[in-house]
Amino acid sequence: MSEALLEIRGLTVGFDVPGGRLPAVAGIDLTLGKGEILALVGESGSGKSALSMSLVGLNRGPRTHIGGEVLFGGRNLVTTGEKELREVRGKDIAVVFQDALAALNPTQRVGDQVAEMIRTHRKISRGDASKRAVELLGEVGIANPAQTARSYPHQLSGGMRQRVMIAIGLANDPAVLIADEPTTALDVTIQAQVLRLLKKLQTEHGTTIVLITHDLGVVAEVADRVAVMYAGRIIEQGTRDEVLFDPQHPYTMGLLSSVPRVDGPAVARLPAIAGSPLTGVTRPEGCAFAPRCTFVHDACLSPPVLKKRYGGPAHLDACVLDETERARARGALEEVAP
Ligand SMILES: Nc1ncnc2c1ncn2[C@@H]1O[C@H](COP(=O)(O)OP(=O)(O)OP(=O)(O)O)[C@@H](O)[C@H]1O
Numbered sequence: 118m119s120e121a122l123l124e125i126r127g128l129t130v131g132f133d134v135p136g137g138r139l140p141a142v143a144g145i146d147l148t149l150g151k152g153e154i155l156a157l158v159g160e161s162g163s164g165k166s167a168l169s170m171s172l173v174g175l176n177r178g179p180r181t182h183i184g185g186e187v188l189f190g191g192r193n194l195v196t197t198g199e200k201e202l203r204e205v206r207g208k209d210i211a212v213v214f215q216d217a218l219a220a221l222n223p224t225q226r227v228g229d230q231v232a233e234m235i236r237t238h239r240k241i242s243r244g245d246a247s248k249r250a251v252e253l254l255g256e257v258g259i260a261n262p263a264q265t266a267r268s269y270p271h272q273l274s275g276g277m278r279q280r281v282m283i284a285i286g287l288a289n290d291p292a293v294l295i296a297d298e299p300t301t302a303l304d305v306t307i308q309a310q311v312l313r314l315l316k317k318l319q320t321e322h323g324t325t326i327v328l329i330t331h332d333l334g335v336v337a338e339v340a341d342r343v344a345v346m347y348a349g350r351i352i353e354q355g356t357r358d359e360v361l362f363d364p365q366h367p368y369t370m371g372l373l374s375s376v377p378r379v380d381g382p383a384v385a386r387l388p389a390i391a392g393s394p395l396t397g398v399t400r401p402e403g404c405a406f407a408p409r410c411t412f413v414h415d416a417c418l419s420p421p422v423l424k425k426r427y428g429g430p431a432h433l434d435a436c437v438l439d440e441t442e443r444a445r446a447r448g449a450l451e452e453v454a455p
Pocket residue numbers: 132133134139141159160161162163164165166167168331396
């Protein structure tokens with residue numbers, strides 16, 4: 118991994134809900150390298166958004182409890198005051214949401230929305246900000262940026278709106294871009310274009326990107342490294358190839374076996390992992406995946422530890438199965454894959 122840009126240590130996010138405190142993020146350590154694309158994957162509810170929103174305090178509130186450290190530029194963003202954090206947001210760390218229509222202001226022309234983001238963080242005239250906004254719309258691949266800048270969000274297609282969101286994210290050339298399911302709402306061709314755009318940002322601007330997705334096809338396309346989340350914890354982590362081609366945790370194996378193979382018949386995703394993720398406030402002390410795992414044994418009752426066990430040099434996992442058991446698990450899941 119390249120030089121560390123952002124370091125997450127012992128991060129926890131708990132939400133007060135009826136019945137107790139929901140541990141959405143239950144203790145995460147993760148380092149983000151400069152200029153890398155890190156994919157955060159996992160089923161719905163695994164804590165991907167809670168984790169990424171807490172990096173810049175977007176989910177702060179009276180019923181949210183964020184603990185641990187997010188070290189960036191010599192500061193711990195978890196304890197940084199709201200005023201200072203507002204400076205970091207958009208300028209150093211930008212967030213692009215899945216639902217561009219909801220995130221954009223429906224009553225303001227998109228060019229003005231991009232320009233406003235520039236002016237929030239820089240001393241620049243209105244005219245120069247508008248000019249830069251049009252340039253940015255061009256940079257994110259919008260064919261007629263001057264005309265698009267004068268449009269309202271509802272006049273644009275889903276793919277165009279998502280590009281506008283990315284342009285707003287890039288307005289101040291942030292070091293980190295957090296993209297939460299940026300392609301989910303888009304059709305396949307547009308998805309590919311947006312992913313190419315993210316890759317281009319990484320190579321041309323050296324932007325570090327955290328890509329939140331449940332789509333392993335997206336991961337295969339653009340990610341350098343992958344962290345797999347389950348019930349608020351990272352259960353496996355490594356380079357893209359380590360995780361996709363040599364999965365170590367039965368949960369990751371299950372996720373991968375539910376993706377149709379490119380050389381196989383075009384079938385719907387298989388529900389390869391029986392049962393559903395934990396959603397309640399109480400969590401077992403041992404492996405949270407154990408109740409759904411076919412290969413569970415007594416050692417799974419101890420608290421899981423993410424560490425180097427098998428596989429390549431950057432590969433970490435939190436599973437207690439030994440090498441023979443892992444091979445058996447992999448074989449069994451391959452049999453049910455399409
Ligand atoms: N504001 C909130 N208040 C209470 N619970 C919340 C809140 N936000 C998220 N949660 C809960 O926290 C857990 C993690 O949610 P999160 O949205 O981070 O998951 P996710 O992996 O991003 O899922 P998805 O892919 O569906 O976005 C879930 O059980 C969710 O219901």
